[in-house]
Amino acid sequence: KAGVTQTPRYLIKTRGQQVTLSCSPISGHRSVSWYQQTPGQGLQFLFEYFSETQRNKGNFPGRFSGRQFSNSRSEMNVSTLELGDSALYLCASSVGGRTYNEQFFGPGTRLTVL
């Protein structure tokens, strides 16, 4: 069974640009969550999508947004990039839409903002 895939694996952008990251969940999984991981803050929850609807949202500014498609694939977008947005962005999928289901993570997208 294929795992969670994320593309691209690495990105380099400059301040002010925008970026779109993609996530394909495990087949049959309908919930996709996004997390930001930095050395200082660790893993922080961005948002969760289930059946194309955003169910939960973490404490991040509106520059961070996402969406989910009918095939459960998800994208997240960061507009007006700042240096502090440099991080590993992780996508996780689970079977149901509740956070107490096991979440399985992808390899992440490493974003560097210059």
Added chain:
Amino acid sequence: EDQVTQSPEALRLQEGESSSLNCSYTVSGLRGLFWYRQDPGKGPEFLFTLYSAGEEKEKERLKATLTKKESFLHITAPKPEDSATYLCAVAGGGGADGLTFGKGTHLIIQP
């Protein structure tokens, strides 16, 4: 607000030297506590889910236990391939904020 604190931050053991990692949590209505392993440059790998105090789960050299305030990840006779960062996370009763993660314990097993 849910909080998770892991200790120690780093731990260096000799191969075969058993030890325990701690995860203390504060949550309003625990719906699940999760342990993950993360290798450098990779996403977290799921290990265990615990739902209620007294619950225990085992996998190879790892055993996770849960009380009302903390969880332990016991590592028995570790091998160098057990070296990784171990992350603990909770899903709180509100469910509105996704999983709350601790900062992790960086474990090094020396041959």
